[in-house]
Amino acid sequence: MSINELITASNLIGNKIPLWNQGKGGNCSFKNNLIDNIIWIKASGYRLDKVSLESGLVSVDIDKASKKLLEIFHQFSNRDINYDDEKDYENILLNSAYHTNSNLKPSMETGLHIVLKKDFVFHFHSTAALIMYEFKDKTNEFYKKYPQYKVSFIKFIQPGLELAYEVWKKNESDIFILQNHGVILQSNNINILKSWEMMEKEFFQFIKRPDVNKLYTSNANFSLKGSSAPLKFYFPDSLVFENNLISILKFIKTKNGQNYYEIDPLKKELDKNAFELWEATSLIYNYFPQTLEIPKEAGKRTIDLPFEKHRVSQTQ
């Protein structure tokens, strides 16, 4: 178990586009409580496929961060999370990071990685996980085949602090299926990723959608030629990077009161991150058009999160 495995796993997830991840989304971490008190995690604004020993990882003092996090978590049993808490959360992460040779900022999801105790935590924007949440009853039934995993569902909540708090309350789970967001896996072995991939495929068989499994055999250059879709907000990143998405899309038609778009081939190269996000969006829409979007009010709050403002301002 090592940082090398963390890098291998990060690159593996980061390369499964758009099924597992898109743009700068997702974050992976490694800690070894027996050896030291350090968690290694992706830096905010980096792509998982670009994480290496030289760049994209940041180390955080686990004890320092978790002590402060628990102090604020304990207040939430009596009151709602507010904007000041979000600022506090950001500062806790910044102040607990070891800034040895860089000024990298730890991922906004560092909180959830810290409250999970296993060595590896992988969080990514699996399209299958969104569908599993939509088919919650079926998914519960499906997971009876895998009693070795404790599975939790989390309804849509804000990334960052709110998500960390929910995960903390259920931190014995191995698999968290997040509505309109993705999945969190914790394990002492990176092979959990192989198991997850197998479970995704089996799940689509289970719900009698073997057509979806064909997507898993396509190569990384997956593309949905000619399948337009409305601009749906299935992921927090779609809200945060809405302007990036709009800038690469071309209007196709209006149907049932909805505008349909496609990638403008002339602009596709301009924004790789937005392009991948669009691929995931059109994939979900074309295979599972009933999938719910992030509720409007919650979406407005997402854009206002201090961490999200930071991500938008990054040019890398």
Ligand SMILES: [Zn+2]
């Ligand atoms: Zn995420």
